[in-house]
Amino acid sequence: MKLYIKPGACSLSPHIVLEESGLDYETETVDLKTKRTKGGEDFNQINPKGYVPALLLDSGELLTEGPAILQYVADQAPAKKLAPANGTIERYRLQAWLNFIGTELHKSCSPFFNPAAGEEWKKIAGANLERRLAYIDEQLAGRPYLLGEDFSVADAYLFTVLSWMPFIKVDLSKWAELSAFVQRVSARPAVQAVLKTERLG
Template structure:
């Protein structure tokens, strides 16, 4: 498998999942601004969506969209328990978390990275995403991870979003459950390995 990634992008989530899974993989760095690989190859010829992450399977198929990729990785390494078994109530709960992070948090960050959006408009999005994090802070009370005591691929995705919060200077320090979660996930050897590999 090949993971097409960009340092600091949401591709960190499947990168963490791959490190946690122990599955053999290759990393291919993408310059998203230029839409080029280090070889000079046009990334659009690989993924016409022009986005990371993208996971190239050994079969030649390309899978895109982070929440789908991380579930595929988890299923390929079922013994690691990175996702509950398909068809169980717990699996649907995992999908609920992945969708919440994707739709409510990930997409709310997009305007904060756009230099053309006014500071007044950015304040609206900062307040909105802070509210979403506050909800998660409450849900993490009394448990180590989103699904309880077991780390799953949803935790790697949430950790990635918390790294983005740092990048845009969002102060979440008052959210003790969330900060404890960030520290726990950040201390995991696989997460450290992914962060180190991305520089």
């Protein structure tokens, strides 16, 4: 498998999950401005959506969208417990978290990385982020990870989005549980390895 990434972007979460899974994989960086891969290919020809992550399977098929890639990888290594079994209520809770992180956190960060975004848009998005982060902080009380004791793909996604907070001037220190979560996840050996590979740590 080959994962197309941009260091520090949302492709960080499937990169972490691939490392946690123990599966064989490689990565290739993409310049999202020029749409060229490190190997010189036209990324738009690989993924017409033009953004990362994209996972090229050994079969030659391409899988896109972070939450789908995360669950696919988890299902290839069930012994690692990166996602609850399909069909269980726990799996649907995982999907609820992935959807929440994607729509309520990830997308609320978009204006802060968009040069054309006005201050009013950023103000609305920032207020939404504050409410959502407070909610997650409450949910993490008394549990190490979003689903309980086991680290899951949702934690990798949450950690990735939280890693952007310093860049958009959101101070996580006001939320003790979130701050502890970031420290807990960042200390995982697989996460450390990925941060080193992407030169983020």
